Amino acid sequence: MAGGIWVLVAHEDGAVRRLTYELLGKARELAGQGRVTAVLVGGEVGVDAEGLGAYGADEVLVLSAPALAAYTAEAYTAALLPLLAQERPEVLLIGSTAQGRDLAPRLAVRAGAAIVTDCQTLAREDGALVATRPMYTRKAIGTVRLLPGRLHIAVVLPAVFPVPPRQERRAEVRRVPVPPEAGSRARVREVRALERETVPLTEADIIVSGGRGLRGPEHFALLEELARALGGAVGSSRPPVDSGWVPHDYEIGQTGKTVAPQVYLAVGISGAPQHLAGMSGSKHIIAINKDPQAPIFQVADLGVVGDLFEIVPRLTAAVRRRKQAGP
Amino acid sequence: MEIVVCIKQVPDTEAPIRIRPDGSGIDETGVNLVMNYYDEHATEAALQLRERFGGTVTLVSVGPERAREALRQGLAMGADEAVLVSDPRLSAADHLQVARVLAAVIAPRRPDLVICGKLSTDDNAAIVGPALAALLDLPQATAVSRLEVAEDATHALVHRELEGAVEVLELPLPALLTVERNLNEPRYPSLPGIMKAKRKEIPVLTLEAAGVDPETLGAPGAVLERLAPPPARPPGQRVDGQDPDAAVEAIVRYLAETAKVL
Numbered sequence: 001m002a003g004g005i006w007v008l009v010a011h012e013d014g015a016v017r018r019l020t021y022e023l024l025g026k027a028r029e030l031a032g033q034g035r036v037t038a039v040l041v042g043g044e045v046g047v048d049a050e051g052l053g054a055y056g057a058d059e060v061l062v063l064s065a066p067a068l069a070a071y072t073a074e075a076y077t078a079a080l081l082p083l084l085a086q087e088r089p090e091v092l093l094i095g096s097t098a099q100g101r102d103l104a105p106r107l108a109v110r111a112g113a114a115i116v117t118d119c120q121t122l123a124r125e126d127g128a129l130v131a132t133r134p135m136y137t138r139k140a141i142g143t144v145r146l147l148p149g150r151l152h153i154a155v156v157l158p159a160v161f162p163v164p165p166r167q168e169r170r171a172e173v174r175r176v177p178v179p180p181e182a183g184s185r186a187r188v189r190e191v192r193a194l195e196r197e198t199v200p201l202t203e204a205d206i207i208v209s210g211g212r213g214l215r216g217p218e219h220f221a222l223l224e225e226l227a228r229a230l231g232g233a234v235g236s237s238r239p240p241v242d243s244g245w246v247p248h249d250y251e252i253g254q255t256g257k258t259v260a261p262q263v264y265l266a267v268g269i270s271g272a273p274q275h276l277a278g279m280s281g282s283k284h285i286i287a288i289n290k291d292p293q294a295p296i297f298q299v300a301d302l303g304v305v306g307d308l309f310e311i312v313p314r315l316t317a318a319v320r321r322r323k324q325a326g327p
Numbered sequence: 328m329e330i331v332v333c334i335k336q337v338p339d340t341e342a343p344i345r346i347r348p349d350g351s352g353i354d355e356t357g358v359n360l361v362m363n364y365y366d367e368h369a370t371e372a373a374l375q376l377r378e379r380f381g382g383t384v385t386l387v388s389v390g391p392e393r394a395r396e397a398l399r400q401g402l403a404m405g406a407d408e409a410v411l412v413s414d415p416r417l418s419a420a421d422h423l424q425v426a427r428v429l430a431a432v433i434a435p436r437r438p439d440l441v442i443c444g445k446l447s448t449d450d451n452a453a454i455v456g457p458a459l460a461a462l463l464d465l466p467q468a469t470a471v472s473r474l475e476v477a478e479d480a481t482h483a484l485v486h487r488e489l490e491g492a493v494e495v496l497e498l499p500l501p502a503l504l505t506v507e508r509n510l511n512e513p514r515y516p517s518l519p520g521i522m523k524a525k526r527k528e529i530p531v532l533t534l535e536a537a538g539v540d541p542e543t544l545g546a547p548g549a550v551l552e553r554l555a556p557p558p559a560r561p562p563g564q565r566v567d568g569q570d571p572d573a574a575v576e577a578i579v580r581y582l583a584e585t586a587k588v589l
Contacts, residue, residue, distance in 0.1 A: 073467055073469075101453050101470075102469045105426075108423060109423060116549055139343070142554050143553050189495040203490070284585065302577065
């Protein structure tokens with residue numbers, strides 16, 4: 001069956017990333033009456049493949065082999081190439097994760113595809129794929145058109161498309177042979193989980209983020225407590241990372257992660273353009289800063305001019321009280 | 328060790344961006360153009376390896392003639408030579424075409440390592456690095472935050488930051504890396520370095536001189552149609568936090584009633 005919209009499933013330890021559901025929802029919309037295919041690549045994949053039907057997949061292609069147990073760009077590319085050549089999808093959506101960004105350009109070259117990354121909207125027009133994406137530190141939004149006549153690969157930002165409502169529907173599952181040459185010169189020696197994170201920053205619904213105003217590493221504990229009370233994750237702007245208060249994977253901004261949570265609580269963050277680049281796509285922005293001139297207030301939906309050391313502990317207590325009392 | 332570093336010239340990220348009225352691009356008048364920030368880290372990584380293993384560091388860029396200045400910045404840091412491919416036929420090239428041009432220049436040099444920035448801060452695409460790895464048929468590691476090259480220079484051990492995890496990857500050389508900003512601290516060009524860089528020739532190559540057949544380069548598959556300013560956020564509500572309890576109440580109300588997360 002040729003054509004259709006494909007989604008590469010992002011999964012980890014048998015759990016499907018939410019981003020995959022967001023992409024399936026978008027794929028369903030782009031496909032119209034056409035077919036949506038999810039592609040599941042891995043070792044002995046413990047994912048409930050049929051269950052992807054609930055989010056819009058008609059069919060799930062499973063590429064499973066020991067050589068694919070740990071992600072590598074080379075092995076994944078080699079595994080996907082014959083399948084793409086044979087089934088000729090029109091569009092392949094890949095989530096913007098560390099692996100997705102690593103894979104997509106390599107795959108695009110080998111598959112003769114056109115590629116666009118960091119997509120925040122997607123539409124099809126007469127065989128073209130039209131995407132918008134933030135550029136120039138989010139100071140501009142670019143419209144990119146992938147021209148008809150070749151496979152279109154779109155790497156899509158997390159949390160820009162909604163998770164579609166679950167339907168009572170199972171997908172057909174088809175196991176696809178993995179070509180024997182699917183190997184990799186690069187070898188994954190180890191994947192070390194960072195214990196800190198309960199939810200990856202890029203998938204968190206609520207992010208509490210700290211800046212220079214925290215004054216020292218010890219005060220990030222205030223944010224950890226607030227984040228725990230809210231069920232969110234902790235991030236930071238660049239100065240705390242540069243000062244060594246928190247590791248680099250906390251960083252949100254041009255030189256860190258791009259996030260778009262439901263709620264972004266910026267605490268003691270002035271709001272340099274490089275930080276705004278990573279978070280101004282958030283749905284609701286709340287800022288606490290003692291400087292009324294801080295640029296973060298330009299993007300804040302709720303701006304509190306005050307002392308974070310006075311406000312944050314009280315806020316944590318108030319959130320806990322409210323959660324205990326129930327809705 | 329032969330190392331090639333890919334360089335792009337971009338507007339300073341601190342610079343205000345003015346979009347041309349017709350949306351065809353940005354107005355570069357008065358905008359400070361610099362070496363892409365991540366490329367400084369790539370150059371630094373290459374220089375450190377040269378200090379350890381000897382060899383040469385070659386900078387390669389594709390862009391307008393003015394991109395020579397970004398290359399000169401890398402030469403001033405200590406790179407040995409620099410090459411620029413500049414051709415009007417590339418003005419609408421997409422990222423994969425740029426990667427093809429870079430591959431044509433780099434392949435004959437048979438480098439042990441090709442190092443790129445993780446992305447360039449103008450278009451944020453992060454496409455050229457891994458695409459170039461595919462074109463040169465090299466193993467790749469993107470967003471490298473730590474790099475150790477074995478004593479015999481046959482392989483490298485790198486760290487990559489994933490979501491909530493760090494991946495440790497072993498690559499045989501030759502290989503291509505794209506680098507994160509926490510890999511190293513780029514050096515400032517020294518005064519003698521700057522003087523030396525000023526005297527260095529930076530050859531500017533046309534497509535043909537770069538070894539690219541314009542026919543096989545084909546047409547771009549991706550076209551940047553227009554740029555627009557980001558949608559303005561409606562002005563927010565301001566709360567005076569002199570009274571912290573009142574401020575907390577306002578935040579809780581916002582979280583519960585507007586954001587509906589409480």
